[in-house]
Amino acid sequence: xxQKQHTHPQxxxxxxxxxDPKFIQSLMPLLGFFYHYYxxxxxxxxxxIPPQGKVLIVGSHNGGxxxxxxxxxxxxxxxxxxxxxxxxxxxxxxVWQVSPSLAQLVGKAGAVIAHPKMAYTALRSGASxxxxxxxxxxxxxxxxxxxxxxxxxxxxxxxxxLRENVPIIPAISxxxxxxxxxxxxxxxxxxxxHEWGMPWFLGIDPEVFPIYLGxxxxxxxxxxxxxxxxxxxxxxxxxxxxxxxxxxxxxxxRQYVNECYNLVVSKMQQELDELVLQSQGTPKNKLFQIDS
Numbered sequence: 001x002x003q004k005q006h007t008h009p010q011x012x013x014x015x016x017x018x019x020d021p022k023f024i025q026s027l028m029p030l031l032g033f034f035y036h037y038y039x040x041x042x043x044x045x046x047x048x049i050p051p052q053g054k055v056l057i058v059g060s061h062n063g064g065x066x067x068x069x070x071x072x073x074x075x076x077x078x079x080x081x082x083x084x085x086x087x088x089x090x091x092x093x094x095v096w097q098v099s100p101s102l103a104q105l106v107g108k109a110g111a112v113i114a115h116p117k118m119a120y121t122a123l124r125s126g127a128s129x130x131x132x133x134x135x136x137x138x139x140x141x142x143x144x145x146x147x148x149x150x151x152x153x154x155x156x157x158x159x160x161x162l163r164e165n166v167p168i169i170p171a172i173s174x175x176x177x178x179x180x181x182x183x184x185x186x187x188x189x190x191x192x193x194h195e196w197g198m199p200w201f202l203g204i205d206p207e208v209f210p211i212y213l214g215x216x217x218x219x220x221x222x223x224x225x226x227x228x229x230x231x232x233x234x235x236x237x238x239x240x241x242x243x244x245x246x247x248x249x250x251x252x253x254r255q256y257v258n259e260c261y262n263l264v265v266s267k268m269q270q271e272l273d274e275l276v277l278q279s280q281g282t283p284k285n286k287l288f289q290i291d292s
Contacts, residue, residue, distance in 0.1 A: 012103050013096045013113030016125060021083040023108040028083075031075040034068070038230050039175075041072050042279075045237035046080055048169055054123055055240070056166045057130045058157055060149050060268065061138040062176035064212065065225045069176035070132070073235055074109070086127035090114035092135055094204055116156060123164045130171075131157050140210040140223060142184055146177035147276050149268045155261045162251040162260070167240035170268045174279045179228030180214030234279045238271045 012018075035041050049055060062069050070089075077087060091111040096103040103111070112118040114131070122129050132138060133151040141150050149172075161168050187209040194200060201222075212220045215227040243250070243260050250256055 012100055012107060013091070013093070013111070014115075014118065016086075016088065016112065016118075016122060016127070018104075018107040018112075019086070019088065019110045020108040024078060024083040024110070027109065028075070028078060031071060032079075035072055035075050039068060039072060039228075039233040041076075041233050041235060043072075043076055043235045043237075045239075046076065048237050048239050049081075051081070054126055054128045054166060055169050056123070056157065056161050056164075057128065057169050057171050057237075058264065058268075059130060059132045059171040060173065060272070061132040061134050062146070062173055063179040063228055064139060064182070064210075064214065065223065066179070066228045067132075067139055067176075068179055068228045069173035069233055069235055070130075072176075072233055073130075073171055073173075076235070086122075086125065087130065088112050088118075088122040088127055089130040090119060090132075094136075094207075097204055116160065119156075119160050120164065123160070123166060129160075131160075133157050136206070136208045136223065137185075140182055140185060140208045140212070141177075142210075143177070143181050147174070147272060149265050149272060151261075151265060155257055158257050158260045158264070159251040162243065162246050162257070163248060165246040167242050168264060169240050170238040170264070170271060171235070172238060172268060172272045172275060173233055173235045174272070174275045175231050175233040176228075178231045179233075180212050180220070180226050182210050182212045185210050234275060236271065236275050238268065241267055 059070065059073070061067060087110055089111050090113070091106060092114050096113055112122065119129055119131070133154040133156070134141075135152065135154070137152045138150045141148070157168070185208055187207065190209040200206065206223050208223055210220070210223060212226070214220050215229065217224060217226070220226060241264055245256065
């Protein structure tokens with residue numbers, strides 16, 4: 001079955017065919033500069049991803065709209081497995097609404113709209129999928145939660161793994177949430193103003209309304225794009241998580257899905273706690289060490 005039978009090429013984000021390996025290759029020098037010199041990335045655990053076949057990578061989101069840890073993990077993926085190995089990232093539908101031109105560019109890099117249909121289509125095509133379940137709430141979570149796995153209770157990725165019988169491979173990072181300092185999320189206050197008659201900017205509910213310290217604004221108010229501070233980032237690919245039962249019946253069992261969700265969050269939190277401790281104790285002369 002061709003990809004086009006499953007997708008909607010006329011709409012941005014609804015086609016697997018937008019992904020352009022040549023475009024991705026053209027980005028590699030720029031990403032490499034940020035990887036080696038700006039964020040001085042350390043990474044480990046990539047041996048947990050098999051050299052072939054599909055996996056569901058589940059990540060924790062950090063660092064505002066720039067999400068530097070996500071970009072650095074993308075660089076690692078392409079650098080290790082090549083730009084031809086099919087991989088797609090699920091991107092929030094509102095990003096496609098706010099900036100279609102930007103969405104078109106990230107679509108060429110492998111982003112598709114974060115909708116179950118596209119996730120299933122990508123996996124069934126043999127591609128791997130990267131998802132950040134916490135979305136905007138995660139990427140703009142307050143600074144005091146920077147070392148917490150925060151998925152906002154979203155369990156769609158669990159149902160996806162169960163239905164498609166694919167392992168979940170967690171991707172975590174430390175340092176990326178220091179590239180801006182989120183002081184608080186004022187969404188509930190702004191939502192109240194909206195209910196009193198204040199329209200949303202561009203008619204789109206932002207879901208979060210952070211106040212943060214960061215470049216270039218100094219004090220950023222709202223989900224504005226930012227220039228990340230040049231903070232050292234540590235990323236890690238964790239061992240695969242598998243479950244006892246798979247299939248449609250397992251994915252429809254609410255209690256079982258909840259148990260699987262809690263298992264993933266707890267394992268990822270344990271891995272993140274260990275990574276934070278290791279990062280705090282890393283000598284400066286090992287900043288450039290990279291684990292294969």
